[in-house]
Structure formats: structure tokens, C-alpha cells
Amino acid sequence: MPPYTEPDFSLLRDALGPLRDREQVAGRLLEASRKHAYDPDTELDWEAPFEPGLWFWPPELVSLYGTPLWHRMSEEQRIALSRHEAVSLASLGIWFEIVLIQLLVRHVYDKSPTSDHVRYALTEIADECRHSMMFARMIRTIGEPAYPVPRLHHNLARVLKSVSTTPGSFAATLLGEEILDWMQRLTFPDERVQPLVRGVTRIHVIEEARHVRYAREELRRQMVTAPRWQREFTRLGSGEAARVFSDCFVNPRVYEAVGLDRREAVxxxxxxGHRTEVMRSGAKRLTDFFDDIGMLRGPGRRLWRSSGLLA
Structure with a gap:
């Protein structure tokens, strides 16, 4: 095996464009956080009753929308499914954000605690703690049980939290944030959806926009400066993470909860075709970005295709 040589950073920078100053990016994000941070406990009306006939998730984003089974379901059953899928997604969000918090802590552990880059990471951790509590309160208010991810994926995340490289951590961050963000941007202005769910998604979208910016800037930097083995490992790891995330997106138990046959529904x-298009549309902004920075190459690209998130 030939000895490892550092990549030609000048050529990589030319390919990816100029890198923004890390401290300047973090400083702007800290200022935005000061101006646009929300306390869900006081911003949202948690005591208001749910409105009859309103959805808990836009019907076009419900997993069975447009299928033969959907056409056989009553309107009441469809709305009930949207209720359970909203809870399933909130449960997934809590699991993912707890993983993300630990990845961020690992990222800043060896960095200067007085830098704006670290101060913003700690600000984002505080945001994610509030978001997890907000999702948990929404689940309790809706009144359905939480839907945990499969035990295998739950335990694999323990490994990820311990061995993930820095670019791998930020790639996973974007995977978990951007698809849900796309769906939530369709949800919070939709007057067919329950006001509480719209309020939760609105807060999440506003604050997650900063998290996405932070992760994109750092991942772009890492794809220039990280050792070659880390970049190759990140390409493979992100493809496998995309497959897992796609599998976990809706817990199959939601179908049984509304009286459907689980196997038939899955x-x-x-x-x-509609569901495939929804998931690919949700991932498109992310996959375009990953393509631009050289993430979707080799075996990793094949894994992304097998996830259904990339055409």
C-alpha cells in the first residue's frame, strides 16, 4: 500500500469555492440566536383543545397518501393516521437530537471554549434540548405513546456517537435536519393542520435554519481539510445513515394503531410513487449540496440510491 499523502488543499478549495471564516460565521449565528430564540412553553398554547376535522400532519405528507389503502380509508381514519405519524416523527426527532447533542459535545471537546465557534455549538445544544422537550410535550399533549426507533438502530447510534469523525458528524446532522425541515416548512403555514403542530414546526424551522447553516459551513470546511480516509469514510457512512434514516422515518406500528394491516401498509x-417523490423532494436540497462538495461518490452514492432518497 502506498504511503498516505495529504490532499492538495488548494485544488480542493478551487473545487468547493472559498471557505468562510469560521469565527465570522459563528458570530453571525450567535447574533441571530439572540434575536430569534423561542421558549415553546410560553410561545405556544398548550391548553387549547384540538380542533375537530383538522390534520396533525399535511395529508400529502402522510406515508400512505395516494395508495389504494388510502382510498379505502375513511377521513376519520386518515386523520388518525396523521396523528400517529406526527407522534412518530416527533419521537424520531427526539432520538436524533439526543444523538446530535452528543456529537456536538465531542466536536467542541478539544476546542477553545472562548471561541465563537464553540459558543455557538453550545447555543445549538441548548436549542436542541428545548426542541426535544417541545417534541416530548407535543407527544404528551396529543395523547399517543411515543414510537422509539428499532432497537438495532438505537444501539448502532451508541457506536456512531463514539466513533464518528467530524465530517461524519456534520453529515449525519444535515441528514437528520434537512428532510424534516422541508416537511415542516410545508406544515406550519398549512391551515388544515392543528394550530399546536403548526406552532411547533414554526419554532423548529426558524431555529433549525441556523443549525443547518452551521453544519453546512463546517462540513464544507471538513471536506477540504480532513484527511482522505475521513472523507472516504464519511461518504460511506452518510450513505448507510441515509438508508437507516429512511427506514426509521415512520414507525410501522402507526398502521396497526389505526386498525390497518401492518404488512399491507408497509x-x-x-x-x-408519491411517497418516493416526497422523500426525494425532501432530500433534494441536501443531496444537491452533498454532490457539490464531493460527498456522493463511489459506493456511498449507491447506498444513497438504495435508501430511496436519491434518484
Missing amino acids: AQVRAS
Whole structure:
């Protein structure tokens, strides 16, 4: 095996464009956080009753939308499914944000605690703690049980939190944030959806925009400066993470909760052209960015395709 040589950073910078100053980016994000931070406990009306006939998630984003099974369901059953899928997604969000918090702590552990880059990471950790509590309170208010991710993926995340490289951590961050963000941007202005759910998604979208900016800037930097093995490992790891995330997006138990046959429902979701388009549309901004910075290459790209998130 030939000895490892550092990449030609000048060529990589030319390919990816100029890197922004890390401290300047963090300083702007800290200022935005000061101006646009929300306390869900006081911003949202948690005591208001749910409105009859309103959805808990836009119907077009419900997993079974447009399938033969969907057409056989009553309107009441469809709305009930949206209720359970909203809880399932909130449960996934809590799991993911707890993982993200630990990845961010690892990222800043050896860095200067007085830098703006670290101060913003700590600000984001505080945001994610509030978001997790907000999602948990929404689940309790809706009144359905939380839907944990499969035990295998839950335990694999323990490994990820311990061995993830810095670029891998930020790639996973974007994967977990950007698809849900796309869906939530469609949810919070939708007057067919319950006001509480709209309020939760609005807060999350506003604050997550800063998190996405932070992760994109750092991942772009890492794809220039990280050792080659880390970049290759990140390409593979992000592809596998995309496959896991796609599998976990909706817990199959939601179908049983509304009286549907689980196997039939899962099969119809997998065969649904509409659902495939929804997931790819949600991932498109992310996959375009990953393509631009050289993430979607080799075996990693094949894993992304197998996830259904990349055409």
C-alpha cells in the first residue's frame, strides 16, 4: 500500500469555492440566536383543545397518501393516521437530537471554549434540548405513546456517537435536519393542520435554519481539510445513515394503531410513487449540496440510491 499523502488543499478549495471564516460565521449565528430564540412553553398554547376535522400532519405528507389503502380509508381514519405519524416523527426527532447533542459535545471537546465557534455549538445544544422537550410535550399533549426507533438502530447510534469523525458528524446532522425541515416548512403555514403542530414546526424551522447553516459551513470546511480516509469514510457512512434514516422515518406500528394491516401498509408505502417523490423532494436540497462538495461518490452514492432518497 502506498504511503498516505495529504490532499492538495488548494485544488480542493478551487473545487468547493472559498471557505468562510469560521469565527465570522459563528458570530453571525450567535447574533441571530439572540434575536430569534423561542421558549415553546410560553410561545405556544398548550391548553387549547384540538380542533375537530383538522390534520396533525399535511395529508400529502402522510406515508400512505395516494395508495389504494388510502382510498379505502375513511377521513376519520386518515386523520388518525396523521396523528400517529406526527407522534412518530416527533419521537424520531427526539432520538436524533439526543444523538446530535452528543456529537456536538465531542466536536467542541478539544476546542477553545472562548471561541465563537464553540459558543455557538453550545447555543445549538441548548436549542436542541428545548426542541426535544417541545417534541416530548407535543407527544404528551396529543395523547399517543411515543414510537422509539428499532432497537438495532438505537444501539448502532451508541457506536456512531463514539466513533464518528467530524465530517461524519456534520453529515449525519444535515441528514437528520434537512428532510424534516422541508416537511415542516410545508406544515406550519398549512391551515388544515392543528394550530399546536403548526406552532411547533414554526419554532423548529426558524431555529433549525441556523443549525443547518452551521453544519453546512463546517462540513464544507471538513471536506477540504480532513484527511482522505475521513472523507472516504464519511461518504460511506452518510450513505448507510441515509438508508437507516429512511427506514426509521415512520414507525410501522402507526398502521396497526389505526386498525390497518401492518404488512399491507408497509408494502403499499414502499410501492408508492408519491411517497418516493416526497422523500426525494425532501432530500433534494441536501443531496444537491452533498454532490457539490464531493460527498456522493463511489459506493456511498449507491447506498444513497438504495435508501430511496436519491434518484
